[in-house]
Amino acid sequence: xxxxxxxxxxxxxxxxxxxxxxxxxxxxxxxxxxxxxxxxxxxxxxxxxxxxxxxxxxxxxxxxxxxxxxxxxxxxxxxxxxxxxxxxxxxxxxxxxxxxxxxxxxxxxxxxxxxxxxxxxxxxxxxxxxxxxxxxxxxxxxxxxxxxxxxxxxxxxxxxxxxxxxxxxxxxxxxxxxxxxxxxxxxxxxxxxxxxxxxxxxxxxxxxxxxxxxxxxxxxxxxxxxxxxxxxxxxxxxxxxxxxxxxxxxxxxxxxxxxxxxxxxxxxxxxxxxxxxxxxxxxxxxxxxxxxxxxxxxxxxxxxxxxxxxxxxxxxxxxxxxxxxxxxxxxxxxxxxxxxxxxxxxxxxxxxxxxx
Amino acid sequence: xxxxxxxxxxxxxxxxxxxxxxxxxxxxxxxxxxxxxxxxxxxxxxxxxxxxxxxxxxxxxxxxxxxxxxxxxxxxxxxxxxxxxxxxxxxxxxxxxxxxxxxxxxxxxxxxxxxxxxxxxxxxxxxxxxxxxxxxxxxxxxxxxxxxxxxxxxxxxxxxxxxxxxxxxxxxxxxxxxxxxxxxxxxxxxxxxxxxxxxxxxxxxxxxxxxxxxxxxxxxxxxxxxxxxxxxxxxxxxxxxxxxxxxx
Numbered sequence: 222x223x224x225x226x227x228x229x230x231x232x233x234x235x236x237x238x239x240x241x242x243x244x245x246x247x248x249x250x251x252x253x254x255x256x257x258x259x260x261x262x263x264x265x266x267x268x269x270x271x272x273x274x275x276x277x278x279x280x281x282x283x284x285x286x287x288x289x290x291x292x293x294x295x296x297x298x299x300x301x302x303x304x305x306x307x308x309x310x311x312x313x314x315x316x317x318x319x320x321x322x323x324x325x326x327x328x329x330x331x332x333x334x335x336x337x338x339x340x341x342x343x344x345x346x347x348x349x350x351x352x353x354x355x356x357x358x359x360x361x362x363x364x365x366x367x368x369x370x371x372x373x374x375x376x377x378x379x380x381x382x383x384x385x386x387x388x389x390x391x392x393x394x395x396x397x398x399x400x401x402x403x404x405x406x407x408x409x410x411x412x413x414x415x416x417x418x419x420x421x422x423x424x425x426x427x428x429x430x431x432x433x434x435x436x437x438x439x440x441x442x443x444x445x446x447x448x449x450x451x452x453x454x455x456x457x458x459x460x461x462x463x464x465x466x467x468x469x470x471x472x473x474x475x476x477x478x479x480x481x482x483x484x485x486x487x488x489x490x491x492x493x494x495x496x497x498x499x500x501x502x503x504x505x506x507x508x509x510x511x512x513x514x515x516x517x518x519x520x521x522x523x524x525x526x527x528x529x530x531x532x533x534x535x536x537x538x539x540x541x542x543x544x545x546x547x548x549x550x551x552x553x554x555x556x557x558x559x560x561x562x563x564x565x566x567x568x569x570x571x572x573x574x575x576x577x
Numbered sequence: 578x579x580x581x582x583x584x585x586x587x588x589x590x591x592x593x594x595x596x597x598x599x600x601x602x603x604x605x606x607x608x609x610x611x612x613x614x615x616x617x618x619x620x621x622x623x624x625x626x627x628x629x630x631x632x633x634x635x636x637x638x639x640x641x642x643x644x645x646x647x648x649x650x651x652x653x654x655x656x657x658x659x660x661x662x663x664x665x666x667x668x669x670x671x672x673x674x675x676x677x678x679x680x681x682x683x684x685x686x687x688x689x690x691x692x693x694x695x696x697x698x699x700x701x702x703x704x705x706x707x708x709x710x711x712x713x714x715x716x717x718x719x720x721x722x723x724x725x726x727x728x729x730x731x732x733x734x735x736x737x738x739x740x741x742x743x744x745x746x747x748x749x750x751x752x753x754x755x756x757x758x759x760x761x762x763x764x765x766x767x768x769x770x771x772x773x774x775x776x777x778x779x780x781x782x783x784x785x786x787x788x789x790x791x792x793x794x795x796x797x798x799x800x801x802x803x804x805x806x807x808x809x810x811x812x813x814x815x816x817x818x819x820x821x822x823x824x825x
Binding site: 409 | 628629630649650651652653654655660662666667668669670671675678679680682683684686687688689690691692693697736740
C-alpha cells in the first residue's frame with residue numbers, strides 16, 4: 222500500500238514501450254499502424270475490462286462486448302443525420318459521444334446490479350445471457366440498429382486522420398492500464414479484492430458487496446464503451462453480428478491468450494490475435510497444410526489450446542516464467558569458492574499453495 | 578448495566594436439522610461471556626445469527642436497542658459489532674496492512690473512494706498501530722496468505738480491534754495456537770477496555786474461564802446452563818455433556 226509512485230523496472234519498461242508506440246507511426250507502415258496496431262489497441266482496451274473484473278473482482282464477464290456494442294450503436298444513432306438506418310438524431314458528434322457513454326454506463330450499472338448477486342460460473346453464464354439478449358435486441362429492433370447495421374459513421378473532426386485514431390487508442394489504453402493499476406491500491410480497489418477473496422468477510426466489515434460488484438462492473442462497462450466508440454470510428458459501421466456470440470467469445474479468448482490475470486496481457490493477446498488474423502494468409506506454404514483464411518478460427522483455437530496447456534496464465538505467464546528463470550540463474554551463479562565449503566543456495570518449490 | 582445484545586427465542590432450522598432451539602441470551606455492556614459446548618452444539622450458528630450472517634427461523638436479535646433480526650451483516654459494524662471467524666478469514670491476496678485498512682475503511686464508511694485522501698493516509702498509519710497491538714508489526718507488509726496459522730488468527734483479531742467495537746464476537750480465537758500464543762492471546766483479551774462487551778466461543782477452557790465472567794453451556798442447539806466459571810466447572814451435568822461421563 223505504498224502511496225508514492227516508484228520508478229521500478231516495470232514502470233521503466235512501460236515508459237519505453239509507450240515511447241516506442243508514440244514513435245511507431247514514423248517507423249512503421251501506415252497499414253501496420255492504422256490497421257494492426259489501432260485494432261490491437263481497441264480490442265486490448267475492451268479485453269482489459271475483462272481482465273480488470275477477473276483479476277481484482279473475481280468476476281469473469283462475457284458482457285463486455287455488449288457494452289462495446291451499445292456504445293457503438295448509441296453513437297451511430299445519435300450522430301448520423303438523414304441516413305437510411307438508425308434513429309438519425311443528427312446530434313453534434315461530441316454530444317453523441319456523451320450520449321453513448323452515459324447510456325452504456327447506465328446499462329452496465331443495471332446489468333451489473335442484477336449480476337452482482339451471482340458468483341463464479343453463474344456470473345459467467347448470466348453475462349453470457351446478457352450478450353445473447355443484447356445481440357437479439359439489436360438484431361430484431363431495427364429502429365436502433367438499422368437493417369443490417371448502421372453504416373457511414375463518421376468520427377469527430379478532431380480524430381479525422383487515421384493516425385489520430387491510433388493515438389486516441391494509445392492514450393485511452395495507457396490511461397486504462399495506469400488507471401486500473403492505480404485503482405487496486407485505493408479503498409475501492411482494495412475492497413474489490415476483498416470481495417473477490419471473501420465476500421462474507423467483507424459484508425461483516427460493513428461493505429455492501431453487491432453494490433461494490435455492480436460499481437466495478439459499471440466502471441468496466443464505461444471503459445468497454447470507450448473502446449466501442451473507437452471501434453465504431455475505426456470501422457465506420459456497426460451491425461448486430463459484430464456483438465454476437467462469436468465475437469463475444471473472441472474478446473475472452475484475447476484475454477486468455479494474453480493472460481487473464483495480467484492487465485498488460487489484454488493488449489498482448491489482442492496483438493497476437495490481430496497479427497494472426499491479418500498475416501495468416503500471407504504465410505508461405507500455409508495453404509498447403511490446409512490452413513486457409515476460412516480456417517482462421519481453427520488456428521486461433523489451436524493457439525488458445527496450446528497456451529492453456531503450456532501456460533494457464535497466458536503469454537504473460539510464459540514471459541514471467543522466463544524472467545524468473547533468468548533471475549534465478551543470475552542469482553545462482555557460483556561464487557568464487559575458497560575450497561573449504563560447498564556453496565548453498567536458496568531453493569524454493571511451490572506445490573499448489575504449499576511452499577517448501 | 579444496560580444490555581447491548583438480546584437474543585430472544587432464536588431457532589435455526591436447516592431443513593430437518595434444528596441447529597438452535599429457542600435460545601435466549603441477554604448480554605450486558607462490558608460483560609465477558611464465554612459460550613462453550615461440544616462440537617455441533619450450535620455455538621457458531623448462534624454467532625452467525627447475532628452477526629447477521631444467517632437469519633434465524635424464529636426469534637429476534639436486538640443489538641443496542643435495534644431489532645437486527647433480518648438485517649444483513651453489513652449493518653452490524655455501524656452498531657459497534659465486530660467478529661472473528663472460527664477459520665481465519667483474512668484476505669489472502671492482501672497484506673496485513675491492507676487487511677486492517679479494509680476493516681478501518683469498512684467501519685468509517687470509506688468504501689468506494691477512487692483516490693487517496695488524508696483520511697486514507699491516517700488510516701494507513703492507524704493500521705500500523707493496530708498491527709503492533711496484535712504483535713504483527715514485523716509482518717505489516719506480508720501478504721496474509723503467507724502468514725502462519727497463529728499470525729492469521731492475530732490478524733483476524735487485529736481487524737476486529739481496528740473498528741474499535743462495543744461488542745466483539747470471537748469464534749475460537751485460540752484454536753490452533755501454541756501454548757505461548759494462547760497465553761499472549763489471553764493477555765490481549767484481558768487488556769481490552771472494560772466497556773467492551775466480549776462474546777467468546779472457546780474450546781480451550783483455560784482461556785475461556787480466565788476471560789469470562791459468565792459462561793453459557795450449549796448442547797444440541799440448546800442452552801444447557803449458565804453461570805460463573807466456578808459454577809460451570811463444578812456442575813456435574815456440564816462434565817457429563819462436555820467432558821464425558823468419566824469426568825463426572
